[in-house]
Amino acid sequence: MTTTQPTDLAVLIGRFQPFHHGHAALLAKALQSAPKVVVILGSAFHARNPKNPFNWQERAAMIANTLSEADRQRVSYIPLRDYYDDKRWASAVLKEVGKQVPAAARIALVGHFKDASSHYLRHFPQWELIEIGSQGDIDATNIRQVLFEAEDMAISLDVVAAAIPLAVRHYLKAWSLLPCYRELVREYAMLKEHKASWSGTPYPPIFSTVDAVVKTAGHVLLIKRKNHPGLGLWALPGGFVEPRERLLQAAIRELEEETTLGVLSNTLPDALVGVEVFDHPDRSLRGRTITHAHFFDLKHEQLPEVEAGDDAASASWVPVHELAGMEELFFDDHFHILNHFLHLTKD
Template sequence: MPHPFDAAIFIGRFQPPHSGHLAMVQHALDAAKRVIIVLGSAFQSRTPKNPFTWQERRDMLLAALPEADRARVQCIAMRDFYDDARWVQAVRNGVDGLLAQQANADAAARVALVGHFKDASSAYLAQFPNWELLNYPRQGGTDATVVREACFATPQYATTAELDRLQSILLEHVPAAVAQWLLQWRQDPNFVQLQQEWHMLKSYHQSWASAPYPPMFITVDALVQCQGHVLLVERGQMPGKGLYALPGGYLEPRDTLWQSCLRELREETSLDISDDTWRQALRTSRVFDHPDRSLRGRTVTHVFHFDLGYGALPKVLGADDAKAALWVPISELGDMPERFFDDHFFILDGMLQLTHEVPSKVLR
């Protein structure tokens, strides 16, 4: 039976791939000669919302497909940019690059975008007018959030009854191959840390659950560069324990943004520099306010960018919430997005124009 399209695009986070995803992939396979799956939220640190790497999600997806279908599926790993226009362009570039590799590249490829308008998070489907949208109904009531919650809510040292219940929930929502992978994943050290962070965030959100409106948090961060290096801290507490971040914190009730920024800098890095020096070193400030930039809740941060020039790197020492403070060469930042907390890598990318950016990667 001939396929009406040359390629069908399916975009998602697949955290993890569930039965609804696989049903949508089947729709795509029915509609096109081949399917390109865009794995979003790639190249970043693990979180309870995005616990799986792009490699793990690719492997789970392919393991759940019949062997004959795998040959018709290609995957692209795609970063989040916290910038919709930039993300859309990166997706287009990645897909166009794959399409151009085909033997019939001279002919205009007939491309479909497979998806479902679930909620506001599905607005991206309208951002690709050159691809014909195949808006299929939602495939059952499966949601990846339910799967993640079940995994994290089950104790690490679960009883047989608790494991049986978890396995029953998994098999209700994900293919058998994915369920088996998830059960084995519970023994991974990454799972243990993510489960602890999940409990911490759950308790954190419950502390303000009775508020009339979800709170919005204001934070400050300092981007300090000197002699081709950037000042980072290693977080000493959850969430993001062990990850790199810009020095910063919450705005204090009686502080200005400027005062909070300098206070957090001194507290977390022990950097002893006068206020006048900071004023002279200030280059710019920017606001980062993407709704999904932090799992703690809606958090708007004000980033102050300082340049201390080309003198000797000042001595720093991690203190307060920071386990360590360190100077990292700017030339190395582009190769370490998975080491950063929240969107701090993207802040650095946006303000320093990193040159080693890897926006997407063809996986297969």
């Protein structure tokens, strides 16, 4: 439904990776429609990767730089994590927006139905929808491709100049000087090569993996990744299932290979508390990857010895109470897997 009635608050939702002219048109419509605008910055608290290269603070600054001083005062920003669960995500949006206005306030959602990824606009029937049409062939994915593939950032910015506001262009030029940019370029190249290796298959493959959540004495066993993707990020011990393995067997094998956990492997099945499937289509940039996460509670009073092996840079016991503050340091959705089993966040 499209509204022409005055509203108290306009909401704009997106990842804005990066902010481009299509986004700017939506924001301009939001500012025209209400005295206050809330911008929901999706995929917040996520580790940097080629799909989400900018943290939420950088995106907020990027957007603010395109606005007049008067309009900056009218716009506020709400970072929102990925939940990989539509109901939880929509509930979190409603909760955060509800903090901005009285209960009886009239709220409008400004958006554009670009493709299947725009289905989130249907999650808020209690808000009035202000829909605007296409602003041309502008796609953030293509912009990121140019930024990560060209060898000269100045040339890259010239190529995408027609798609992004001038203030964002200046911002990206400065941002590209940060050390994280070169790491993202390397990771992008690795992921591109990986996808090219199976591009000739009749159908895109679906990868089957396992992960191990091992808890004891108030700690969880984690590794730091030694290679791209996710170089240097915290992760759960895990990996791909081999052709002749059962899932539990694969989880125990990966756990032993990556951490050399000082526990007899034949005792681990008795420590298994539960298994959950994590299958969101966007949980991994390597392709469609479905993992079975195995939760082991050793119930030891002392921490067993661990040592990094295989493709892990390190293996460590991390206190559970520290995990909530480490969200932006985790690979893929591994923080969310931990949150599922250990209830780390308030929501």
